[in-house]
Amino acid sequence: MAKVLVADDEASLRFLITETLEIEDYEVIEAEDGEQAVKKIFDEQPDLVLLDLMMPKLSGYQVIDTMYNGNLEYTPKVIMLTAKGQQEDKDKAVELGIDYYMTKPFSPLELLDIVERVLEGDD
Amino acid sequence: MTNNKCDNCKNIQQELSNLWHVIDQSPSLIVMTDLEGNIEYVNDKFTEVTGYLKEGVIGENPRFLKSGEMAKDEYKIMWETLLDGKEWKGRFHNKKKNGELYWAVASISPIRNSDNQITKFLAIQEDITEFERAQDTIDKQKRFLEKVLDINPNPIFVKDAEGKYVIANKALANVFGVTTEDMIGKTDSNLISSKEEIDNFLNYDKDVLEKLEERFIPEEPVTDKAGATRWFQTVKVPLIEDDGKARQLLGVATDITLHKKYAEEIKAKEQQLSLVFNSVSDAIYLLKVEENNYRFVMANESFCKFTGLSENDVINTMLDEIINKYFTSSIIEQCNTVRKTNQRLGIERELEIKNKMHFLETTLTPILDDDFECTHILVVNHDITMYKELDKMKSDLINTVSHEIRTPLASILGFTELMLTRELKPEKSVKYLSTIQKETKRLTNLINDFLDVQRMESGKQIFTMDKFDIVYVIKEVLELYSENSIHKFKFTSTNKEMFVNGDIDKVKQLLNNLISNAVKYSPEGGDISIKACYSGIYIRIDIEDEGIGVPEDVIPKLFTKFYRIDNSDYRKIGGTGLGLAICKEIVQAHNGQIGVEAKKGKGSIFYFTLPQSQEKFDSLKIDEEVEEKYILIVEDDLSLAQLISEYIFNNGWSYKIVASAEEALDMIQKCQPQVIILDIFLSGSMNGWDMIDKLNEIQNRRKIPVVISTAFEKTEKKYDEQMYNAYFVKPFSFEKMIEKIDDIIKGIL
Numbered sequence: 001m002a003k004v005l006v007a008d009d010e011a012s013l014r015f016l017i018t019e020t021l022e023i024e025d026y027e028v029i030e031a032e033d034g035e036q037a038v039k040k041i042f043d044e045q046p047d048l049v050l051l052d053l054m055m056p057k058l059s060g061y062q063v064i065d066t067m068y069n070g071n072l073e074y075t076p077k078v079i080m081l082t083a084k085g086q087q088e089d090k091d092k093a094v095e096l097g098i099d100y101y102m103t104k105p106f107s108p109l110e111l112l113d114i115v116e117r118v119l120e121g122d123d
Numbered sequence: 124m125t126n127n128k129c130d131n132c133k134n135i136q137q138e139l140s141n142l143w144h145v146i147d148q149s150p151s152l153i154v155m156t157d158l159e160g161n162i163e164y165v166n167d168k169f170t171e172v173t174g175y176l177k178e179g180v181i182g183e184n185p186r187f188l189k190s191g192e193m194a195k196d197e198y199k200i201m202w203e204t205l206l207d208g209k210e211w212k213g214r215f216h217n218k219k220k221n222g223e224l225y226w227a228v229a230s231i232s233p234i235r236n237s238d239n240q241i242t243k244f245l246a247i248q249e250d251i252t253e254f255e256r257a258q259d260t261i262d263k264q265k266r267f268l269e270k271v272l273d274i275n276p277n278p279i280f281v282k283d284a285e286g287k288y289v290i291a292n293k294a295l296a297n298v299f300g301v302t303t304e305d306m307i308g309k310t311d312s313n314l315i316s317s318k319e320e321i322d323n324f325l326n327y328d329k330d331v332l333e334k335l336e337e338r339f340i341p342e343e344p345v346t347d348k349a350g351a352t353r354w355f356q357t358v359k360v361p362l363i364e365d366d367g368k369a370r371q372l373l374g375v376a377t378d379i380t381l382h383k384k385y386a387e388e389i390k391a392k393e394q395q396l397s398l399v400f401n402s403v404s405d406a407i408y409l410l411k412v413e414e415n416n417y418r419f420v421m422a423n424e425s426f427c428k429f430t431g432l433s434e435n436d437v438i439n440t441m442l443d444e445i446i447n448k449y450f451t452s453s454i455i456e457q458c459n460t461v462r463k464t465n466q467r468l469g470i471e472r473e474l475e476i477k478n479k480m481h482f483l484e485t486t487l488t489p490i491l492d493d494d495f496e497c498t499h500i501l502v503v504n505h506d507i508t509m510y511k512e513l514d515k516m517k518s519d520l521i522n523t524v525s526h527e528i529r530t531p532l533a534s535i536l537g538f539t540e541l542m543l544t545r546e547l548k549p550e551k552s553v554k555y556l557s558t559i560q561k562e563t564k565r566l567t568n569l570i571n572d573f574l575d576v577q578r579m580e581s582g583k584q585i586f587t588m589d590k591f592d593i594v595y596v597i598k599e600v601l602e603l604y605s606e607n608s609i610h611k612f613k614f615t616s617t618n619k620e621m622f623v624n625g626d627i628d629k630v631k632q633l634l635n636n637l638i639s640n641a642v643k644y645s646p647e648g649g650d651i652s653i654k655a656c657y658s659g660i661y662i663r664i665d666i667e668d669e670g671i672g673v674p675e676d677v678i679p680k681l682f683t684k685f686y687r688i689d690n691s692d693y694r695k696i697g698g699t700g701l702g703l704a705i706c707k708e709i710v711q712a713h714n715g716q717i718g719v720e721a722k723k724g725k726g727s728i729f730y731f732t733l734p735q736s737q738e739k740f741d742s743l744k745i746d747e748e749v750e751e752k753y754i755l756i757v758e759d760d761l762s763l764a765q766l767i768s769e770y771i772f773n774n775g776w777s778y779k780i781v782a783s784a785e786e787a788l789d790m791i792q793k794c795q796p797q798v799i800i801l802d803i804f805l806s807g808s809m810n811g812w813d814m815i816d817k818l819n820e821i822q823n824r825r826k827i828p829v830v831i832s833t834a835f836e837k838t839e840k841k842y843d844e845q846m847y848n849a850y851f852v853k854p855f856s857f858e859k860m861i862e863k864i865d866d867i868i869k870g871i872l
Contacts, residue, residue: 010530012558016537019555023545054526083529084522105533108540 002119003027005046007037007063008081009055013104017050017081020108021115034058038066046076048119050111051098053082053089064096077118081106152227152248155234158241160184172227172250174220185246190218201231205244208233215248226255273303278355278376281362284332286310286325289371294378300348317346331359331372342379353380401425406504410442410458412497417442417458420499429506430476454485454502461487462497471507482511523700527569531562572701575632579708586626586712590736593623593630593662597653600634609648610641616655617765617772618780622736623662625713630733633709636702637666637729645670645726657765661715661732669726673719681719682707706731735761753777754864755796757787757814758832759806763853767800767832770857774865783807784814791818795827798864801847803833815846828867830860 004026006017011032018028029044031037035057041049049067053060060080067076078098082089093101099118102111146153147167155164162180170176173188180187193216204211210232218224227248233241272279278295282288291306299306299314306314311321323343331338340357347353357376361369400407406426410417422437430437430445437445446452452474461468468487473480483504490499538555541547547555578584594616601612623630641651649669656663673681682703710717715732754771758764759782771778779796781787785807787799803811815829828848836852849863 010534012534012562013530013537015558016534016541019541020537083526083533086522104529105536108537109544 001025001027002047003029003044004115005029005031005037005040005044005049005076007031007034007040007049007055007060008052009033010052013052016108017111020112024112024116026115034060034063037063038070041067041076042070042072045074048077048079048115050079050081050115053080053084053093061092061096064098068097077121079111079114079118081111149247150249152246152250154185154246154248156185156244156246158243160186160244163243172219172225173217188215188217190216190224192216192224205231205233206241208235208241214251225250225252227251277378278374280306280374281371282328282374283371286312286328295376298345298347298353315346320345327357327359328372331361332369335361335363335369337361342383353378354383355379404506406430406506408437408502410500410502412458412462412499413441417455417500419445426504429481429504457485457487458500458502461489461500465489465491465495465497474504480508481506482508520700524569528566531565531569534562535559535566572705575705576701576708579705579712584708584712586629588624588626588713590622590624591627591630592620593655593664593733594619594621596627596631597634597655597664600631600638601653603635604638604642604651610645611648611650613650613652614654615652617657617768621655621657621662623733624736625733626709629709629712633706633731634664634666636706637731640702640729641666641668641670641727644668644672649726657735657769658732659762660735662735663730663732665728665730667726667728672725672727678719682717753779753794753796755787755790755799756780757784757799757805757811758782758802759804760802763832767857767860770861771864774861776864776868784809784811784817787814788817788821791827792821798828798830798848798867800830800832800860800864803831803835812846830864830867832860 001024004021006014006021006028007030008014008017009032014030014032018030021028029040029046031040033056037049037051037055038058040046041063049063051060051063055063058066060082064078079100079102080093080098081102081104082093083104090101100114102114149166149168152169152172153164153166154162154169156162162183162185165175165177165180169180175187197213201211201213210230212230213228215227215229216224217227227250229246229248231244231246234243234245236242272290272292273294275292276294278298279290279292280288280295281290287308287310288306291303293303296303296306301314311324315321315324320343327338327340330336337358337360340355340359342354342356344352344354355376356379357374359372359374362371362373363369400421401424403423404425406429407421407423408419408426409421411420419437419440419442422434426432427434427437432445442458443455446454453472457468457470467489470485470487472483472485474483475481484507485505486503488501488503489497490501492498538559542552542555575584597614597616601614604610604612638651638653645651645668647670650667651669652665652667654665654667656665707717710731710733713733715734717729717731720728720730754776756764756767756771756778758767758780761782764780764782768778768780776797779790781790783806787801790796791799801811801814805811805814809817811831811833818827818829829846830849830851831847832851832853832855834853848867849860851860851863
């Protein structure tokens with residue numbers, strides 16, 4: 001089963017996303033700030049990163065930047081999950097080449113659906 | 124002989140002939156009459172002046188010369204004088220043959236024979252018509268001059284060396300409310316009552332006459348007839364005579380009272396305008412348009428404050444010099460545009476001054492002359508940096524609020540959806556539900572914070588002030604946190620009970636906010652120490668943590684609404700940016716102070732002060748359980764007692780404070796103190812000495828050392844040194860008192 005990294009500084013949200021992903025038996029790993037997220041991307045090479053935008057240490061944007069500019073041998077899929085609902089944030093995220101952008105609050109089941117689609121490369 | 128006689132006769136005749144010749148040639152008119160007044164002789168001059176021939180007038184009475192212009196009395200007096208044998212002198216206004224009138228001064232004398240009898244009258248007249256005419260002209264000119272002087276609005280005068288007016292025109296006479304005639308011969312002291320004014324005039328007069336120099340007096344006051352002060356500008360000139368001396372001076376004055384009044388009015392207006400100009404918060408300056416540049420003509424205080432330049436730096440300086448030297452701006456181009464178009468220009472621009480960006484709303488207004496040439500440009504800068512910052516704060520707030528609301532909502536909606544759509548084990552349901560509950564509480568807190576800050580800021584929050592024990596309240600609040608294992612809470616207080624005057628719920632909220640901040644911002648755990656101590660009439664609470672601290676540069680903004688430290692270390696820790704703003708509002712409502720002492724990485728100390736309860740001694744109730752060793756402070760001055768207690772406390776001793784001897788005795792009965800610090804004047808019925816007496820009566824155990832603390836010198840002999848161990852007169856050094864107590868406790872004394 002695909003490995004998914006959940007990067008969010010909010011414990012309750014990580015819990016929610018993990019619980020949701022576990023319905024479909026994804027292997028879930030967690031990161032609670034940007035630095036941890038980068039480290040886990042390099043170390044554990046998840047297939048998909050569910051990335052929060054506003055995180056301590058490194059923001060979601062910075063994580064993507066580090067990921068794309070680092071010596072990463074593969075490119076994980078990225079779904080950005082953020083409470084910032086402004087169009088300019090979405091535009092910026094799309095510009096960076098992420099796979100999907102979701103605004104909090106979101107439907108867990110919809111997220112599950114999108115995770116599946118993104119992993120299948122059908123976006 | 125005969126010949127001789129004849130010779131003699133001849134000589135006499137010759138002489139007579141010469142005399143007649145002289146008389147005929149005389150420039151005076153000579154008329155000789157007999158006693159009746161009939162003409163016997165007239166000379167040539169007579170004919171020349173009157174036009175009457177000798178032949179025609181001999182035997183005639185000279186009345187044909189009468190012009191009718193002279194009074195009859197004149198003739199009467201003349202005849203009387205002559206018949207009296209005296210010489211008559213007078214003036215005739217006579218008529219020539221051709222009808223012309225002429226003036227003559229005449230001298231008529233009787234001629235007597237050898238018997239001393241009057242036989243003839245000899246009249247010698249001098250034609251003074253020319254002289255009279257000249258006199259007349261002079262008179263006319265004089266009257267003309269007087270007229271000129273009198274219609275002249277400027278006071279004009281001539282004074283002599285004694286200060287008497289020789290000439291004074293109407294304008295001057297009017298000042299004193301007299302006629303010009305009245306002025307003559309008067310001095311300034313006759314006309315003016317102010318000694319100062321008189322002296323002033325006389326000094327100048329003297330100066331002018333002595334130095335023979337013209338003096339210009341720019342302004343001098345004169346009190347006029349109405350008692351009003353009038354101001355004159357005067358020129359005084361010495362009238363130098365042929366001998367080089369000046370005995371008189373000419374003065375011409377100009378009444379400048381109105382001029383001065385207008386000048387003062389203009390000055391006052393100018394001051395008002397300047398006040399307005401300098402009071403406005405907008406930075407304003409006026410530029411004079413020059414060939415290729417702009418020169419500062421005016422700049423107001425706001426401009427100087429804003430740019431940090433002084434008026435001297437700016438005025439008369441060229442715009443580009445200032446711009447290039449002090450800040451970057453495109454103002455010159457904008458001035459060029461205004462100059463070209465003659466149109467007002469409004470722009471919003473950013474200006475960097477002293478490394479800080481300012482947002483300005485700048486209006487450039489051209490000032491045109493009659494030919495529609497732009498001569499000046501008025502530049503008004505309205506600083507909208509604050510609005511911009513406020514605007515940014517608002518949008519930051521919207522982002523924060525958006526984030527802060529969406530995050531808990533995501534959990535709530537997410538878990539709700541999972542629960543609604545999936546079969547869950549009971550323990551999972553509980554876990555989900557408790558998360559939902561937690562996040563709902565978080566949302567509720569956020570909304571409450573919003574409402575609180577809104578209410579407090581609008582002044583709608585009602586604070587119910589009451590006396591309560593802050594020590595108890597802190598303990599109560601701390602109970603909510605004790606479960607958290609990574610933080611160790613410590614609480615110390617100067618006294619077991621410390622009463623403040625305040626709104627207990629709001630103070631709880633305040634403590635909660637600060638303690639939860641301490642917890643939130645020390646994610647690695649550590650000690651959170653809370654201290655309560657007296658500080659003047661306030662009680663100060665310190666909340667110290669070992670967390671990430673506060674960068675020094677953000678401290679000034681920390682208590683600002685919606686401000687959040689722009690750093691992910693802090694971002695990680697959620698918040699609305701309202702907590703400290705609420706704290707500040709609560710403390711301010713209590714007239715207290717709030718602040719922070721912090722260094723990044725070493726934690727921070729947040730502190731606030733609250734006023735002590737005013738019911739001073741009720742607040743210091745004696746604890747039932749008294750510690751074994753303590754120092755008893757008997758003092759009715761609360762602040763002094765607290766000051767002493769702080770020293771005692773810092774020296775590691777316990778203490779109790781009581782205000783009266785009665786309370787002290789009660790206390791001593793329960794538990795004997797190590798030392799008593801005793802004030803002599805106390806609030807109860809007993810004073811300090813009474814208390815010592817009483818103490819000696821009831822003392823059944825060891826004698827308790829007493830340290831007297833009083834405002835009085837040792838004068839009362841009755842109380843010898845046996846009664847106390849030390850005596851301190853206020854104001855005294857607390858350190859010395861502590862030293863003494865230390866010695867007493869150690870048994871040295």
